[in-house]
Amino acid sequence: MKKYSTKDFERDFPNDDACLEWLFNSRYPQGVTCPKCGKVTKHYRIHGRPCYSCEVCGSHVYPMAGTIFEDTKFDHLKLWFKAVAYMSVTRCGISSRQLSRDIGVTVKTGYRMWKQIRSVLHEDATLAGTVEVDETYIGGKAANMHASKRAKLSGRGTVGKIPVFGIVERGGKVIAKTVPNTDGLILIPEIEKHVEAGTTVYTDEMGAYKYLKEHGYNHEIVTHSAGVYVNGDAHTNSIEGFWSQLKRSINGTYHHVTPEHLQEYVDEYSFRYSHRNDEEPMFKTMLSQVVKHSS
Ligand SMILES: [Zn+2]
Known part of the structure; x- marks a missing residue:
């Protein structure tokens, strides 16, 4: 498994905007089908707000909605991504208290984040061989x-x-x-x-x-x-x-x-x-789980 360093993280996710962009691209890899226009249309980011707008009709799409980040303030999005990164680095996982210390939040906030992130770390695989x-x-x-x-x-x-x-x-x-x-x-x-x-x-x-x-x-x-x-x-x-x-x-x-x-x-x-033998770093695998478990 490839290592994913703090440097890698800061390069890929320097701020909340970069995190939102990742979420947008990962949730809509084929583009957004605008509910009003009824087809895939170009969307552009609305500056300062966690949403994208349809170029044709102006309808808004909120990439955080329907994910574990839904009830999070936009200016905490990078902090959440960081929490996922900290939870991904050890093989056994960390306690919520450890997470709180690592990212510098209260025990209560840390527990909420830890619980939410964890809620997407499961899958229904079919085994063979x-x-x-x-x-x-x-x-x-x-x-x-x-x-x-x-x-x-x-x-x-x-x-x-x-x-x-x-x-x-x-x-x-x-x-x-x-x-x-x-x-x-x-x-x-x-x-x-x-x-x-x-x-x-x-x-x-x-x-x-x-x-x-x-x-x-x-x-x-x-x-x-x-x-x-x-x-x-x-x-x-x-x-x-x-x-x-x-x-x-x-x-x-x-x-x-x-x-x-x-x-x-x-x-x-x-x-x-x-996922112990995956090519992809565990951090990316865990982030993908957030998208897989979105509605
Ligand atoms: Zn539209």
């Missing part, structure tokens, strides 16, 4: 007595821990989700949703996966209990590596994650992992 599927449990302390009692009674999961299900394409992207339990009824539909039929799927010997063949997959079982961990291609090293990185990241950056926020953390980490 060779994939590995696995489950893990995340979270230490019991979140609430009720949930842990229920877990104990049902015999599902570890008390106070949340089951997380993951699918990784070897050398490619990952999909990871918190799940209510690890029954086949929950996991198989997730696999069907995210993995192309006919794909070779490596799993451990857990019963939930036993019907994968019937669902059109080439199912290979890795027998951990027999003490055989790596036997040629028959392993789940990629997903296990992902789990340990994810857990390290959560412990290192956030120390503790509440169950209701776990999926957001998992999404952000998965997104970073999925």
Whole structure:
């Protein structure tokens, strides 16, 4: 992945106008179809305002509208881009407090920006080739007595821990989700949703996966209990590596994650992992997500 330095940032985004221009060009690569004129028309920037105007009829287009920058003052736009840049530099992400310090805003403002930026860091990929599927449990302390009692009674999961299900394409992207339990009824539909039929799927010997063949997959079982961990291609090293990185990241950056926020953390980490081998710098990938998630 190419590095993107502070110097690169200042060259590409010297001011709020440059950020708006980037947003305009990225959201309308084929030009703006003017709603009044009913066709693509030339638009020019209205000086001092965050909008562009149709050359023919004068209708206005606001590139920040419908994005996470919608409720932001125009003269804060570069600050937001800077926040994205800071969030893109580390592999594990940063806390909202760290972000506040980095860009010099209050904890409250930093938290809002951090939360908004994070909300676009997820994607629904389709995986193929060779994939590995696995489950893990995340979270230490019991979140609430009720949930842990229920877990104990049902015999599902570890008390106070949340089951997380993951699918990784070897050398490619990952999909990871918190799940209510690890029954086949929950996991198989997730696999069907995210993995192309006919794909070779490596799993451990857990019963939930036993019907994968019937669902059109080439199912290979890795027998951990027999003490055989790596036997040629028959392993789940990629997903296990992902789990340990994810857990390290959560412990290192956030120390503790509440169950209701776990999926957001998992999404952000998965997104970073999925784009770890991209040519494009992570900053540009994250900025593109803002455009992808605009309405
Ligand atoms: Zn027009």
